[in-house]
Amino acid sequence: MRGSLAAYERHLAMERSLSPHTVRAYLGDAVSLLVHLSGSTPADATVESVDLAGLRSWLAAQHAAGASRTTLARRTAAARTFTAWAVRAGLLGEDHGLRLTAPRRHRTLPTVLRPDQARAALEAAEAAAEQNDPVALRDRAVVELxxxxxxxxxxxxxxDLDDVDYSQRVIRVLGKGSRERTVPFGIPAERALRQWLDHGRSALVSDRSQRALFLGARGGRLDPRTARRVVHDVMGAVPDPADTGPHGLRHSAATHLLEGGADxxxxxxxxxxATLATTQLYTHVTVERLKAIHDRTHPRS
Incomplete structure (x- = not known):
């Protein structure tokens, strides 16, 4: 069983190109399923023991333990991935996961900034960088980009440094599933990036920096946790409190693009x-914002 799980892990990481976090989650779900089926440890179970009744029993136990609808939906997806792999690997004669039905997830509307809030946050970051402090210059470039x-x-x-094309004002991004895409940025972000590279990065660079565009205080590549803290700190300087993180800026950028007329x-x-269905969530956000404006401003709302 240990060998089977190791092969499944290689499949997730190398063939599916899933992130390390997703690999850990899917592998953990496979172990949890086998533990449930064996009643003790995964070493006592075999992949051949996985059937529809066992899959449903495992999900029912998760529900009884208080797992949310979103968690149950993710674990259903993980079970389907595991059984599909087991069939292809010749460890399971029938893909029982195909017959699983997942509960619908609650689609929550993302929190977004108003344009004036985004502007105030970026102006606060610009003001903090006026003294050319290397970390402040980096933080401004981070939130702008x-x-x-x-x-x-x-x-x-x-x-990396080579991922930025200033002549076209685009960056080359390696996203989920190792999918590469090109994303444009505007003049304010270009100005912030150039100031960071001209006056900030050289003060933090070290042997650990290599070609990383953004650096931590000790010279290594900027860690996502640090970037999250940077955004929260910048948002804390806005007079109208609107605490949000990097994902909030991503939501805000998408919403403002759609409100500005982007398709x-x-x-x-x-x-x-990967799918248009994910992007369509933002159309609900813009409709809600339009309704709120209508209710607030129209004389017969």
Whole structure:
């Protein structure tokens, strides 16, 4: 069983190109399923013991333990991935996971900034960088690029110097599933990046820096946790409190693009969504914002 799990892990990481976090989650779900079926440890179970009744019993136990609908949906997806792999690997004669039905997830509307809140945050970051402090220059470039491009925080931290094309004002991003895409950014972000490279990065660079675009205080590649803290700190300087993180800036960028007239397919490409259904969530956000404005301003709302 240990060998089977190791082969499954290689499949997830190398063939599916899933992130290390997702691999750990899916592998943990496989172990949890086998433990449930064996009643003790995965070493006492075999993949051949996985059947529809066992899968349903495992999910029922998760529900009884208080797992949310979102968690149950993810674990159902993990079970389907595991059984599909087991069939292809010749360890299971029938893909029982195909007959599983997952509970519908609650689709929550993302929290977004108003344009004036985003502007105030970026102006606060610019004011903090006026003394050319290296960390302040980096922080300004980080928030400007996150909002300008809508990239994920991990994608931003993974950028190298060569990934920025200033002549076209675009960055080359390696997203989920190792999918590469090109994302544009505007003049304010370009200005912040150039100031960071001209006056900030050289003060932090070390032997650990290599070609990383953004650096931590000790010279290594900027860690996503640090980038999250940077965004929260910048948002804390806004007079009208609107605490949010990098994902909030991503949501805000998408919403403001749609409100400005961008089409859904373009926003999907910019954000790197695998399916249009994910991007369509932002249309609900813009409708809610339009309704709120209508209720507040129309004399017969």
């Amino acid at each position: 996150l909002y300008a491009s809508g990239v994920r925080v991990a994608e931003l931290c993974g950028l 859904l397919r373009t926003v999907q490409e910019l954000l790197g969504h």
